[in-house]
Structure formats: C-alpha cells, structure tokens
Amino acid sequence: MAYRFNRLRDISNRLQDVVKMQSRLAATATEDGMKSNRSLWFALGTLAAGGLATGYLLQPNVKAADLELHPPHFPWVHKGPFSSLDHAAIRRGYEVYRQVCAACHSMDQLAYRHLVNVAYTEDEMKAIAADAQIEDGPDDDGNMFSRPGKLSDHFPKPYPNEQAARAANAGAYPPDLSLITSARHGGEDYVFSILTGYEDPPGGCTEKEDLYFNPYFPGQYIAMAPALYNDVMEYSDGTPATISQMAKDVCTFLKWAAEPEHDDRKRMGMKALTLLGMLTFASYYYKRHKWSVLKSRKIVYRPSPHS
C-alpha cells in the first residue's frame, strides 16, 4: 500500500515537473499581459461548458414525437469491441431459421459452405445440404430437374419470386434475411424485439385483418404472424426452446449472416489498436525529440544602442 502510494506521489511529482517545464517554455514565448487574458478565457470557457452540461442534464425532452418504440440495447455476448460471436448460438440459430423462418424468408446470399467451420463440420453440412432439393438444369433435353443439395448451393428460396411471396402472404413480402441485421435500424436488437414484442392491441388500437400488433414495428401493425412459441421446435443439443432463447439464437445467426467477417474484423482491430497504441508513444517521443531544440530556444530582440 505504502509502496503504491509512494509510487503515485513519484509519478505526480514527475508530472508536475513536466507541467512546470512546459509553462516555463511557454512563458518565454508569451508576455505577462497575455497571461491574465488567457486565464480569463479559461474561466469563460469553463463557465460556458458547465452551463451547457447542466442544461443538457436538466432538459426534459423525452423524444416522444414519433409513434415508434425503439428497441432497448440488449447485452449480446458479441457486443464488446473485442468480443466474438457465440458460435454455439449461431448453430442453434441456424436450426431455428431452417425449421421456422425458412418457411417464408429466403436468405439468398448464403450458401451451405459458408457455415462450414463456423458452426458445422463439413460432413454435417453436406448431410444438411443433401436434405434439400435444389432445382438444377437444364439437362440434355432442356428440362430443369431437382437434385439433392451440395455445399456450393445457396439456401433454397421458399417462393420462386416476389409476386408469389406476396400472393401467399396477404400482399406482404417477407424480406430476404441475408443482411437483415445490417439493413434495419437497431440491428439485432430490433429483430429480437420484433420477434418477442407481439402483444394484444392496447386500448385505442383496433384489431386489423391479417395484421398483428407489434409496438416495435414502425406503424405498429406487422403482417408477419408471431412465429416463435415455446417449444415450437426442438434444439438438437437439448437447449430448452423458449421464445427468448430462439429469438436470441436466430438473431446471433442473422448477425453472423450479415457480417460473416465479424470475428476476423474484431481480431484484426484488436491487433491494429495494440500496435498503433505502441507506435503512439514512439511518435510522441520522436516529436518531443525533434521539437526540443525549437521549444527551448530563446529569441531576444536587442535594439541597437546607437540608433
């Protein structure tokens, strides 16, 4: 304890020396008249900043102008600047997508091979791909045919085109989910809130045909029926399939789908910040080194006694 305290005092003494030295150097360049001016400006600046801060803290503005409930910020495990995605959750999220979401939503940017060594082994993924029937062709007679999927195939689409999707969903088009967490304001927080936010219309709001009340959806009425119910599916690893568990897993999967480079990006960012952080000290030292001559010189004007 005493050692630490001494050390702290040591450092603060050294800091004071640096400050003293700085001000002495600065004083050679400035005159006494400018000094009082400077402290006046300093006082004014402090007063203005303090006033602005107080005003900001006291302002009663609640931003209730728009009829939209912004999603809260959930504590995702991948939220930190150096936090990777949870790959077990990606795996479960893909199960949710395949068993629930894929009935209406396409993910046409994704191929089966993308999940290899991300959440599935190559053999597992080959088996999953082979379960799907992919349209291929034309064959020698010019006809399209179906065959079991391969790793290089993209996820099959539930509808052949947008018109068919609209016709099957009361005029609403289920958006492609490949990039959905990047394409929606609020990202995975928004998707999670939509999936778990269904409720009965409160007083003053009417029931609408083919629409469902969801406060997080802009306009409050969403054409997607609540898709997740407790135990609507079963996880292969035995995780209890509650609504929030499924929503969290599928959001992690969608986050990965939209940003497959997520983990590498953060890993590289960590390396870059560390390296540049070290270089900051080096360049600071180098700057002091080069400027030391200029900072410590003194220019004196001596009028000639003969003029």
Add this chain to the structure above:
Amino acid sequence: MNLGRTIYNALFRRTSTFVVTIVVGGFIFERVFDEGMDNVWENMNRGKLWNHIKHRYAEDADEADE
C-alpha cells in the same frame, strides 16, 4: 550502456547488418505479436469460438483434413 554499444557495433553500425537486423527482427516480431494476440483473442472469447466447440461435433475424421 555497454550492452547498447555492443548491439550498435554488432548490428546497427553497418548498413548491411542493419538491413538484416530489420528484416529478421520484423519477422520475429510479427510471429510473436500475431501468435500472442491470437492467444489473447482466444482467451477473451473462450467457449464462444468454433475452435472451442467443434470437438462436440467432429469425432475423429476432422483431424485428417486439417
């Protein structure tokens, strides 16, 4: 100080050895830094990465194709 003098005479004094020092030093630094930071990354995200969970799904065939 003596050590600094020795290093300077042995490595930095001549351009030829200086260049070799830079290249070799850069290589060694890159390996150590890269591996070290990857280890930090794996430790910070223990249990979340595919490396940490794949043993649950791949029994034995996995090691052959790596």
